Amino acid sequence: MAGSQIQSEIDFEAEGRQTGYLRVPHSVHRSAYGWIPVPVTMIRNGAGPTLIVTAGVHGDEYEGQIAVADLAHRLRPAEIRGRLILLPMLNAPACEAGLRVSPLDDGNLNRLYPGDPLGTPSQMIAHYHETVLLPMADYAVDLHSGGTSLHYPATLLYGPAHSPGEKAGLRLLRDAFDLPYAWVFTGGGGRASTARTAMGAANRAGVINVMVELGGAGRICPEVLALTERGLRRILHAVGMLPGYAPDARRGTRALHAKGTVPAHDAGLFEPLKGLADPVSEGEVVARIHRPDTPDAMPVAVTSPFGGIVLALRPMAQVRRGDALFQIAADIP
Structure with a gap:
């Protein structure tokens, strides 16, 4: 080269x-x-x-x-x-x-x-x-x-x-x-x-x-x-x-392994229910995605497939399908 x-x-x-x-x-x-x-x-x-x-x-x-x-x-x-x-x-x-x-x-x-x-x-x-x-x-x-x-x-x-x-x-x-x-x-x-x-x-x-x-x-x-x-x-x-x-x-320093990200499966406005470093349980509802453009559409609940803590959080309210909302990490055993 x-x-x-x-x-x-x-x-x-x-x-x-x-x-x-x-x-x-x-x-x-x-x-x-x-x-x-x-x-x-x-x-x-x-x-x-x-x-x-x-x-x-x-x-x-x-x-x-x-x-x-x-x-x-x-x-x-x-x-x-x-x-x-x-x-x-x-x-x-x-x-x-x-x-x-x-x-x-x-x-x-x-x-x-x-x-x-x-x-x-x-x-x-x-x-x-x-x-x-x-x-x-x-x-x-x-x-x-x-x-x-x-x-x-x-x-x-x-x-x-x-x-x-x-x-x-x-x-x-x-x-x-x-x-x-x-x-x-x-x-x-x-x-x-x-x-x-x-x-x-x-x-x-x-x-x-x-x-x-x-x-x-x-x-x-x-x-x-x-x-x-x-x-x-x-x-x-x-x-x-x-x-x-x-x-x-x-x-x-608290040592962690990243478990994965929690993505949006729907477009709309992202309402986080967890903040940075908050604990998260597997299957817990961690956010809602709202659709104010559709009058009868109820907010969509977003659940975490991982347990641990919130290592990263999306700060932007507007989301599209595929956007990362959270990154979840867990303590190293």
Whole structure:
């Protein structure tokens, strides 16, 4: 496969702090030799691990974009040991449009890895991330949220370990981020991963990595943003990159397995009867879908096929058949 067509304004081997763009070539009517700017900051100071933090893989997920940009503004080389690479808007066209997918190619970046160096803009970004950036890293953190159509509590996601070193590294990141919930995958991962996600790309590169879901609903939750900014600094300290930081006491994380989603089977207006983290019994009525356009139509009861707790909730009232209303998770026994 051909090498990446993306050019970096950053010298990833240089010391100090640099800001600039990854230049994604994009020839269009208004700009024959144009390029898409993907913002990047690198801070490097001597020997130490490399941590890559990404946000904006989906453009309507905002908490991570703010947290990564804030870290890029505030940290200075003298404060850290090693190399920190920060990408607050990895799918920059989607972020600028406030959309889950890129308006340029309808690309859902988190379903396109390992990408294509000669493909669409989203495919080129996926390829560069997997083949150029991630091989530099010891650790990676990918920040997401529920976007416009879902809302999560602050939740860490990670897969199974495939070696004692990976197990220790994942435990280190989990305890350092110290979010209220963790969604633990039971399979996959490792260098043989076939997942077309950023997490799959990091696994194939042998990088110890976690993903997070941070709020959503198309807005900024101040409490979740504060947890995110706290967690990133705690991770930097835990991996030995922020020695001067004094972390507060760990609060603890509730580990969960996802059971599945509860979909809408009817179009109408969604009335949830459960909130985030509420307990749910199998077969329990968790919502009603109303049809005010049909005078004699009674609300349709929505039951959960799973027992557990509500891990994610649709914040939008209008629903169509097939929309996810809830995600249900249960404690790991």
